[in-house]
Amino acid sequence: MVSRLGERIKGQQMSKRGKRSNFRVVISEQIKEQLIEDIFFRRYKPGDKLVESALAKNLSVSQTSVREALRSLIAMGFLESEPFKGITVRSFTKQDLWEVYTVRAALESLSIQQLAPKITEEQIADLEQIVEDMVEAGKRGDITERMLLNIEFHKTLIRQSGNKLILRLFENLQFGSYSLMTGSISKMDPVEIAARHRDLIDVLRSRDPDKAAAAIRRHIESVGKPIVESLEAKPPDGDQMDAAEKIGG
Template sequence: MNPIDTRVKSEYKAKRLPRIMLSDRIKEYVVEAVLSGELKPGDRLVESELARQLGVSQAPVREALRDLVLLGFLVSEPYKGTSVRSFTYEELWETYTVRAALESLAARLAASQLTDAAKEELQTILDEMMEAARQRDMDRIVQLDNKFHETIIKNSGNRTLYQLWKTLQYGTWSIVTYRKTTYEPVYLAARHKELLEALKSGDPEKASHVMQRHIEDMGKPPSRVELENNHSWRMNG
């Protein structure tokens, strides 16, 4: 909403770090707008309009949008325009299937090399999740859930895997809302406890298997009707 403050160096005269490009900040802005619900699936993103709103030129806006298209966050057609991606029911399910494969691989790799520090980190996240569950703070739970999984992937030691996983996450922001309305918070937390124990056991196959089941269960769709009610379904079909 607010124009981006383009003054960067005036504060310190080259703060030595802030090679922050406008396009990156614009990306963040757009992502935030989508995640907050300000922009809905199918909503159009006009380059010149965005540029005007943010007080920048068309170029960095265009770059930001292109990046987000590549990440599966937006969709675009040549000479026509860019809009917020909307997911079909099938695409959501597909994503869960792929995530299950990637994360069970991550669990397999992580199980045999999990440091004490990592175990502790996961335990902390889990504890916080339990607490959030008691307070029925769904936003917090979803956030912690994501952090939990990300921590596991990172501890797989496979950076290519992490990279790929992240792009997949970008492409599935809508699942957040989706899952939020679906599961009991305490149940969610309990499932993660099971997962952590499998990891701690150090048995790669066990960890892999539990993770596989974990993701697929979480992805099991409620009735199509419920999904449709929570989302702008195929608005840009």
Template sequence: MTVTRPRAEPTSPILRNVLRSQVKDVLMERIIEGHYKPGARLIETQIARELGVSQAPVREALRELESVGMVESYAFRGARVRKPTREELIEAFPVRAALESLAAGEAAGRITDDQLDQLEELIEEMESAAERGNAHEQAIANAQFHGLIVEAAQNRTLEKLWAFLEPGARTYLTTARAGVDLTEVAVRHRKILGPLRARDREAAAAAMREHLLEAGHWLEGTPKHDSSAGERSP
């Protein structure tokens, strides 16, 4: 006798969790890419219609994004994209430096030649964007550079911690502001790539730590009224 397994209904907990995660990823990327600007309303019905899902996974995704500080909700007014404070950004850099220096050290012993080539290509993309004065494109390549190093570390616990911190940490004062040399931003990443190519764990960890602490110090030196955020991190 053939036993027919019941089909999972669209409202099953497993499918709801998958949908929520997918919706969250889409919304997060749209916020980071600037599709949704700080202060922009996030309307559940509109998002659900655009993504072809019900409002339930959208509502759950917005709650998750609120828990990591990317969205804020108001009674009877819905959700909006949250703009992180300068103090929050400053606090994130030492934590990120600790995580990513560990990642760089681990990656130095495990990174593949293909991944090293990808890092080189990303630096070249940053340099090309700098020549064109395109801070947004440079910031995208910048974030991919850091994410690839975390991936190369092959440490799932570290990756989970970084994934939780990263959405807020990579929101950074725009590198397009006056006085910032986009070419220098790109060149600074070569100081990290060198030790990785040499498979030098200690040097790679030290280079990453210095890189992020310098970025944090630069942020501390910006005027308090200058809180323009939205580009990805260094």
């Protein structure tokens, strides 16, 4: 992680002098993305401590850039900060995963209901391009890129709905989304993944909000529910998923 990202950052430092503020933002984003990948592949495991000064030294970047990246990852749920303990990789429980699954079903059902009647051909084309990129990443065997594109597809759906609150809530669930996808995307055929997302696009073409909401619930259930059940994660009561569907529908 350190050598690959460090070399990329050093190269950019040579070409972007004089644009320090914007450059720092770019570097902070790159650090954040790399740390997400490292957590996904368990290079950093739950409970591992991340030290700001050590990361900055290894990457040859400012502590400010590292600090911004770490703050963002704390807000997204990947890391947690505790007094006298510092910043560590968050442990994700079975109950956490169940909650992410049910809330995502509700949020995405609502957003796609809002999107379906007004979706444009240009927006459909944007979604189709993401699916094509998924296929290409699958051909390369790039699991990380497939996962990122999967999340980008769902974020794009929400963004296209125009509901900024749902988008913010979805972004705060990203750690759980990555955890769910860790157990699914790496084992699934890229062609199957693409087909599932194309099915969603086809439903959106009908401009029927109820059909779209039902389709996204089935889509999330087909990926998330088996993973949660395989971890023996059970809801505190039997009504959580019903409540999610009512909110989404």
